[in-house]
Amino acid sequence: MSESLKSGIEQFKDNIFGLKDSLTKSYLRAGKPTSDMSRAALMVNNFFLHIQGAKTHINTLRPAYTLGMGLIAFYLFIITCVSGALVMIFYNPSIEHAYSTVKDINYVVFAGRLMRNVHKWSGEGMIVFVLLHMARVLYTNSYKRGREFNWLIGIVLLVLTFVLNLTGYMLPWDQLSYWALVIVSNIIQSPKELTDILGLTKFVDIGGIQKEFFLAGTVPGAATLNRVYFLHIMLLPIIITTFIGVHFWRIRKDGGLTVPDNFNSSCNVDCGNLVVLPKKTGGIFTTNKTYGLMTMSKGVTPAVDRDVENTVLSWPNLAIAEAAVFVLCLAAVIVYSIFVDAPLKEAANALIPENPAKAPWYFLGLQEMVSYSAFMGSIVIPMLSVLGLALIPYLDRDQSDVGIWFSGSAGKKVAIKTLIVGSVCLIGMLAFVVNFGWFRNWWPSIAQIWIILINPANLWLLFVCAWSIWIIKSTGSTRMGAIALFTMFLVSYLILTYVGTELRGPNWEFFWSKAQWPIH
């Protein structure tokens, strides 16, 4: 009643002095996170946190299980976006000024060189960590039990990551950008190889139409730069952000991260440092509950001294883990960027090609295959590979051993066997081709169709498929086939990328190291 006795001015005065409390209250509706209740409420009520559950399974917090790969990839994305926005302030997307504004970022912007490096390396780091995250999900058998669709979203994100990196590579308008654009536009044009053979080019030149659409011309120019810029800073970021949102939302919908069926409290010992186990008294989620007998049913009962299904509160357990990984990530990117500069070559010159004109490293595996047939190496085989990866959850429907690395020791053996066989065979094949060449070296007048149909890249793809099917046959498990297929993919990507990056020199000839490259 005393409230009503206060005059309006006094109330106003109280409101002003009470601003701090009332602002906090309006922000943290359930009060400060001091109790289990308010901690849970904090997670649920916050827009950015609510995509995660109020409680998190202990297994999710084990670094040895997730390795934090997906989270790191996401953080790298955030870092890329922020650093990208910062360099964008100075960048001018015109062929007259693009190069000199990038130079300015390097020379006269405070920490500009560092920021450009951060943007470059966090972007390329995304590729590495998206692939590693994918490997983690595959090897822990985590693409099952409703998560099949999220695996597909993940594949889309992988492709988007590649394209975002590639479009960024083209923006500085230096020699690297220009000749990467030339190569990419000709890859886009490469269906012409097939339509030429079939004699369809004069009716419908798919490759040519695609190329001219992408370049807005026949050679890279001002209009191309505009298009690539639009893709890089607007269209692709919007798309990838949307898909990341869907990816996270699906994780929640699919029941969080995978957990082994037999996950038990034995983790308690080695998890002691990772999480704070709930207090045994008080709170709403503790085990300090009273049980009344409601009904008799068969099944496993939760251990009485454990929290519901081995979970802990997300705040602060998950929150501090995520904060730690973010700061670690940022620190790592900045340290790397201080010591390694992003490349910037001479201004674009349409008359003087780079030799070798290499694509960015993450596409050099493709370029190694492109060196046999542009159409197969850069369109058909990558498409088949992505398709093959995408179909893994649908072709391997064995629902057991979810959440266990390699699904146990058998899977580990398959993975190691595949690693060895794949490396030896692939290196052997590449060594053969480097030493003896291929059809065109033996029969110079051979028709292109034979090279399109039979080239080392195709043979390798066939071998990978055959190997995976043989594994399925010999182990009797589709899960082992999935492990074999994916391991082969990783081995191929790594070895081909290494060969393309380090062992190929001018005129795409073989060199043991860059030091042996002739001067030109």
Place this chain on the structure above:
Amino acid sequence: MSSTGEKTEIGRRDFLGVSAIVAGAIAMLSVVAGALRLTKSNVYYEQSQKFKIGRPENFPAGTKVKLDEKKVFIFSENSGLYAISSICTHLGCIVSQTDSGFLCPCHGSRYDGIGNVVGGPAPRALPWLEISLHEDGNLVVDASKEVKSGTMFLI
């Protein structure tokens, strides 16, 4: 486990947690500060604010020059040289010279012959700019440095 033992355990954890969060916050603040500093341009793509106008002997007493590109008037009298900015102090339009002084076309500010406001919305007089002699013997006007009205540069 005794209750005191548990307390120190939690105390130690709290200290670690608090210091970790504080360190994280400071580190993030330093990153943000650097990023904000980055957004400020260090160099401007403009003509230099400081420019040479030639040797003193090119300005005999009685000279009145308007340097359009530099937005400045140069006057030479027996008592010395002075430079008056041609940028209106109201909203930055360029004033033109009239018989009685200067007139701004945008909002009608009027100034007398030495730049004092005599009418219109202009809040203050047209600034007099610093003139100095460069090491190489040329006169230099620095449009970024204002001097007191009536300050003559003696040749």
Place this chain on the structure above:
Amino acid sequence: MQSRFYASLLLISALILLAFVSYAGLRELNPEWKTYQKEYKRLFFNNAVTPDMKKKAAEYTVGIRQIYIKDLNRVDRCDNCHVGVENPLMAKEKVPYRQHSGTYLKDHPVTKFGCTICHLGQGNATNKKEAHAEGHDTYWDYPILPLKHIQSSCTQCHNMDFLSKHGADVIIEGEKLFNEKGCKGCHKLSGNGGVLGKALDGVGSQPIHYFPMRYVEGERTQPSWLKQHFEDPRKVVPESVMKVKLTPEEADKLTTYILSIRTYDPPKIYRRINEEPIVAKDGHALYNMYCVACHEDGKLSAFDENLKGTIPAIENPAFLMNADDRFIEMVVKEGRKGTPMTSWQLSSAGLTDEEIKKIVSYVALQRGHESSKPVSVNLKTGDKDAGKEIFNVRCALCHGEKGQGGLGLNLANQIIKKADDQYLFKTIRDGRATTPMPPFGSTGLGLTDQQIVNVISYIKAF
């Protein structure tokens, strides 16, 4: 209330982040140019004598600056390190504090011209290595121009007439060499010149990668390439057929001239090129400009290893006695297909009829007063088959079985078909004194007049 593992991770990461962000920040705050500016300030203050100057020196602020010249579309940041270029008090200091030499800056104020318009290098850069752009790892197309070639920049705005009056001796002599060594005999420039070599338009502003640097010794820059190429063309480009070899001094001068041939023209307000009075060149000058590279003084007929052919001695009196001006003019105009001799008329190598006439009359100066007696030749009586037999025995060794040339000249071309019968007849009959071509006539190797006519009819049918 946090887990020990993640709290420790957060703490350690945060400390690493803080340490390296501080390191990066300190590095940003202390760039290379700052030390130069601080030292400049000290020197300025020490050298200042008058209190006014001392005050100015004390007021000098250290900070990044740039010369932005909109009209030239250039940004130069050289004066962040070369701080004293405009300060006479710094005349005796060391580079980079020293005042610019000479009185160039008086006429070319830094605020209007900047630095790189003359000196090249990377104006944007703010550290020495990348600004001077020396070395391939700086990835800049135009490394700083060595001072000995600096005059190559003057021609952007000044003509040779002006430069010769203002002591630009290097480039003047370079141009003289260019004109007298017959460069245009093989290289096209501004529309005229031969086609054996690359056209030279804009060669002075070609990026480094335009020049194959594989065999270049020392610094791999445009000037080194040009210089070494002039000293020994085949050392730098093994497949080159270029004949000229210069002494190192000459090579330097010619390099300066060649570097002045740029594509980029400064805006009109910068240029001080008055329409150069076109001094009509006389026949001798034209001969030097276009012919001398291959024909040299024209006295000697010699087999050229690189061109794989014999270069005819066009000043040989024996040749001139038989060939009239009309024929020589035709050869110059139409060239000789199948040989390096190009067509020089306006539509090809770009010489006007008048110029060709001048060259021809210069060449004809060596013709003796006595002209050979006309002979009557009737080709209709020629027997091609008989001519072939004689040709294969007597001529093919030098001229090739199909007349394609070898030690002897190429005969299978339009010019021979169009050539005057009398000329061919006399040439075969009397041979070419001082060349390997012997007289085949009755007084020489014993062919009858009829046999010679047979051979001519065979040659004309190639």
